[in-house]
Amino acid sequence: MAADPDGVAGAARLERAFREEWAAVVATLARRLGDLQAAEDAAAEAFAAASASWARDGVPPNPGGWLTVTAWRKAVDAHRAGGARSTSVDPQVLGEVAALGNGPGGAAGTVPAPDTAEADMTETLGDDRLGLIFACCHPALAVESRVALTLRFVAGLTTREIATALIVPETTLAQRLVRAKRKIRETGIRFTVPTSPAHLAERLRSVRTVVYLVFNEGFASSSGAALTRDDLCDEAIWLGRLLHRLMPGDAETAGLLALMLLHSSRRAARLAADGRPVPLAEQDRSAWNDALIAEGTAVLDEALALRSPGSYQMQAAIAALHAAAGSFEATDWPQIALLYGTLARLDPSPVIEVNRAVAVGMADGPLAGLAVLTPVLASGALSDYGPLHAAHGFLLDKAGDSERARGAWARAAEAAGNEAVRDELLRRHVDPL
Amino acid sequence: MKYALLIYSPTTADDYSATHEAARNAGDPTRGPWVDYTRAARDAGVLVAAEQLTHSETATSVRLRDGDHLVTDGPFMETKEHLLGFYLVDVDDLDTALDWARRMPGEGLTIEVRAALTGLPWQRILTE
Numbered sequence: 001m002a003a004d005p006d007g008v009a010g011a012a013r014l015e016r017a018f019r020e021e022w023a024a025v026v027a028t029l030a031r032r033l034g035d036l037q038a039a040e041d042a043a044a045e046a047f048a049a050a051s052a053s054w055a056r057d058g059v060p061p062n063p064g065g066w067l068t069v070t071a072w073r074k075a076v077d078a079h080r081a082g083g084a085r086s087t088s089v090d091p092q093v094l095g096e097v098a099a100l101g102n103g104p105g106g107a108a109g110t111v112p113a114p115d116t117a118e119a120d121m122t123e124t125l126g127d128d129r130l131g132l133i134f135a136c137c138h139p140a141l142a143v144e145s146r147v148a149l150t151l152r153f154v155a156g157l158t159t160r161e162i163a164t165a166l167i168v169p170e171t172t173l174a175q176r177l178v179r180a181k182r183k184i185r186e187t188g189i190r191f192t193v194p195t196s197p198a199h200l201a202e203r204l205r206s207v208r209t210v211v212y213l214v215f216n217e218g219f220a221s222s223s224g225a226a227l228t229r230d231d232l233c234d235e236a237i238w239l240g241r242l243l244h245r246l247m248p249g250d251a252e253t254a255g256l257l258a259l260m261l262l263h264s265s266r267r268a269a270r271l272a273a274d275g276r277p278v279p280l281a282e283q284d285r286s287a288w289n290d291a292l293i294a295e296g297t298a299v300l301d302e303a304l305a306l307r308s309p310g311s312y313q314m315q316a317a318i319a320a321l322h323a324a325a326g327s328f329e330a331t332d333w334p335q336i337a338l339l340y341g342t343l344a345r346l347d348p349s350p351v352i353e354v355n356r357a358v359a360v361g362m363a364d365g366p367l368a369g370l371a372v373l374t375p376v377l378a379s380g381a382l383s384d385y386g387p388l389h390a391a392h393g394f395l396l397d398k399a400g401d402s403e404r405a406r407g408a409w410a411r412a413a414e415a416a417g418n419e420a421v422r423d424e425l426l427r428r429h430v431d432p433l
Numbered sequence: 434m435k436y437a438l439l440i441y442s443p444t445t446a447d448d449y450s451a452t453h454e455a456a457r458n459a460g461d462p463t464r465g466p467w468v469d470y471t472r473a474a475r476d477a478g479v480l481v482a483a484e485q486l487t488h489s490e491t492a493t494s495v496r497l498r499d500g501d502h503l504v505t506d507g508p509f510m511e512t513k514e515h516l517l518g519f520y521l522v523d524v525d526d527l528d529t530a531l532d533w534a535r536r537m538p539g540e541g542l543t544i545e546v547r548a549a550l551t552g553l554p555w556q557r558i559l560t561e
Contacts, residue, residue, distance in 0.1 A: 140527060187548040188434045188526045247469060 020158030022047065025067050027128040029075060030135070036153060036181045038075060046071035058408040062134045115386030129154070130246045131191040137207040139292035146210045147217075148173055154242070155235045165232050166217065168283055204247075208256050208312065215260050219267075231330045233264055244299070254303035255313030262319035265289040276424050281328035293323045311347040314339050333363035350376045354391050366398035386415035388427075393429060406430055435481060435523050435549035436530035442513040446490040449517065453485070459464050466538030474522060474533060485518040514543055522551075 022043055029039035046067045060066040136149035151162045159177065163170040183189070194200045196343035218232025247253050269283040278284075300316045320340050325331035340356035355378045361369020373392055382388045391410035409429035416422035459465060474480040475491070492508040508515075524530050527548070534544040 140531070186550070188436075188530070189548075190526045192527070297555075305453065 008332035021064055021067060021348060022371075023132075023154060023156040024064060024129065025071050026156075027132040028068050029071050030401050031128050031131050031264050032072070032152070034191065036135075036149075037185070038078065039071075040153075041078065042071040042075040043067075046345045049074075090263060122339040126246055127193065128191070129242065130193050133207055133243065133246075134193055134203050135184060135189050135191045137203070139185070139202070139206045140189060141180055141211070142188065142284040143213070143310075145176055145183075146206070147213055148176050149180050150178060150210050150239065151214065151235060155239060157235065161231075165229070165235075202252065204250065207243065208252060211236050211243065212256060212260070214239065215263075230267065233260070233267065236260055249306065250307035251308040252310040252312050253302045255310055255316050256304070258296045258300035258303060258316035259312050259319055261292050261299065262316055262323055265296065265323060274293060275420060277418075280322070285327070288291060288323065293320075297321065297323070309342075309346070311343055314346065318343075323353045331362070333359050337363045350379065350381050352386070354382070354385070354388050358391050358394065361395045361398060366395045369395045370399065373414075384415050386412045386417070386421070388412075389415060390425065434526065434530075434551075435521060436527075436533075437547045437549065438520045438522060438530070438534050438537070439516055439522075439545040439547065440518045440538070440539070440542055441545060442517050444488075444517075446488040449488045449515075451559070460532070469541050470536060470538055471520075473536070479522045479524050479529075479533065481521040481523050483518070483520045486516065489515040543559065 012238075015262070020207050024040045025043045025046060026036070029042050033039055033042075035279060049061075049070055050067060054060070054063075060268075077247075084352050098256060133150065133154050136153055138147045141149070144251060149164070151157045152159065157165070159174050160170055163173040164174065177325045194203050215233055215236030218229045218234075218236065235262050239256070240253075243253050244250075244257045265288050266283065268289065269285070269287040270278060272278050296316065297320050300313065300320055303313050303316070318336050321332050321336050321339075337356060337359035340352055340359055344352045353372060357372035357376070360372050372393075373395060376388060377392065389408045389412035393405045393412055395404070396405035396408055406429060409425055413422045413425040413430060416425060434468070442449070456465070456467075462468070471483060474483075475519075490557040494505050494507060494509050496503040496505065512534070522530060523532050524533065527546070528545050530548075534546050537544055
C-alpha cells in the first residue's frame with residue numbers, strides 16, 4: 001500500500017464513485033417501481049450497457065442521468081417481457097411504465113433524450129436516496145435485515161463484502177436480503193420520507209440506530225479481521241455524512257455523525273502493535289487523528305446550535321471532551337460526569353450509570369464513583385456485562401482495595417466477548433507475571 | 434392495498450364471553466371505544482370488513498390428510514394468544530395500516546398486520 005498510495009487512493013475514490021452512482025440509480029428506480037429487486041436488476045443491466053457503450057462512444061456528459069434513464073428503460077423492457085410476473089408492482093406505476101414505453105426514446109445504448117417522467121427522475125435524487133434509506137431502515141424489518149439492506153443498497157457494498165464484514169456466511173446474508181426485499185415489496189413499505197412529524201421522528205430514530213449499529217459492529221470488536229472491521233466504521237461514517245447532508249436541520253443526526261467521527265479519531269491508538277487493546281488512559285494521544293477530531297467537533301457545534309438536545313449529541317460532547325484533553329488525568333471529568341447525568345435522564349440505562357460512575361470516580365474520588373456503581377451491581381441487570389466489572393475493578397483499585405479489585409477484574413475478563421480484551425484483562429489485573 | 438389487522442388476545446374463554454355479553458347489553462350502543470374506532474375507520478373510507486370471532490376454545494378444525502377429512506375439536510394450534518377478530522382495511526401503504534393498528538383501543542392486545550396479495554386468478558371470481 002505504501003508503494004503506490006496515490007494509485008490506491010485513486011482506485012478507492014473511483015470505486016466509491018462507482019458505488020454512489022449505482023446506489024443513486026437503484027434509489028430512483030426503487031422509488032418508481034416500489035421493488036428493490038426490479039431496481040437492482042435494471043441497474044445491473046444499465047451498468048453492463050454503460051461498460052459496452054462508453055468504451056465505444058466515450059463517457060456521456062451526464063453519466064448519472066444516462067445510467068438512470070437507461071435503467072428505467074431496462075425496467076420497461078423487463079416489464080414488457082415479463083408481463084404478468086410483475087404484478088407485485090403498483091398498477092399505477094405499471095401504467096406509467098407502459099405509457100413511457102410508447103413515448104419517444106430509442107434503445108438503451110444511444111444517448112437518451114429524456115421525456116418528462118425521465119427528467120423528473122434526475123431531479124429528485126436527494127429525496128430518492130433519503131426515501132431508500134427510510135425503506136431499508138423500516139422498523140417493520142428485523143434489525144439485521146435493516147443493516148444488510150442499508151449496506152447493500154444505500155452504501156452499495158456487494159453481498160460478499162457485507163457477509164465478510166458482518167462475519168456471516170454469504171448464503172445466509174443473501175437469503176436475508178431476498179426475504180427483506182420480498183417483505184418490502186409485498187407489504188407496501190414505501191420508498192418515501194414520512195410526512196407526519198411523529199412518523200418522521202420514529203423512523204429517523206430507526207435510521208440512526210442502524211447507522212450506529214454498523215459503526216459499532218466495526219468499532220467495538222476490532223479483533224481478527226481488523227481491516228474489514230475498519231471498513232464498517234468507514235461505511236457508517238459515510239452513511240452518517242450522507243444522512244447529515246440530506247437532513248442538515250436534524251440535531252441528533254448531526255450528533256450521531258459527530259460521535260462516530262470523534263470515536264473514530266482514536267482508532268489508530270486503540271490497538272498496540274501486537275494487536276492488544278490499549279485502554280483510554282494509556283493511549284498515545286499523538287496518534288489520535290486531528291482532522292477527524294476537528295471535523296467531529298465542528299459537526300457537534302452545528303448540532304448543539306440547533307438547540308434540540310439528544311443522546312447522540314451528549315455522547316459526542318463527552319467524546320469531544322476526551323479528544324480535547326492532554327491526558328487521561330487532565331480530562332474535564334466533572335463536566336463528563338454532568339453530561340452522563342444528562343444522558344441518563346434523556347435515555348436511562350444502567351450502561352450509562354457504569355460510565356457515569358467512572359467519571360464521578362475521576363472527578364470526586366473513587367468512593368463517590370463506587371456509590372454510583374453500587375445500585376447497578378445490586379440490581380444484577382448487567383451481571384454479564386464486562387465493562388461493569390472493569391469499572392468496579394478500576395474504582396476499587398483507586399480506593400486501595402486491591403483484593404476485591406482483583407475479583408472484579410476476573411469477572412470482567414470472564415464476561416469479555418472479545419478474546420484479545422479478555423487476555424489483556426487477565427494479564428494486567430488478575431495474573432500479572 | 435388491503436391489509437388484515439388480526440387481533441390477538443391472551444383472554445380466557447370465560448372472560449371473553451363475559452366481555453362480549455357485557456358489550457351487547459351496554460346502556461348506550463352508540464358509544465364505546467370500539468364503536469368509535471369502527472366509526473373512524475368507516476368515515477375515513479378505509480374499512481372493507483370487520484368481524485369478531487368466538488373464542489378459539491370453541492373452534493373446530495378440519496384437517497385434509499391423504500384425501501381424508503378429519504374433524505377435531507379445538508383450534509389448529511394451541512397458543513397463548515387467540516385470534517379473536519379482524520379488520521380488513523384498504524389503505525395506501527404499510528405505515529398507514531400500522532397507524533390503524535396503533536389506534537385500536539384494546540389494552541394488552543397484539544395486532545398482527547398482514548398485507549393481502551393481489552392479482553391472483555381466484556380473486557377474479559370475486560368481482561365477476
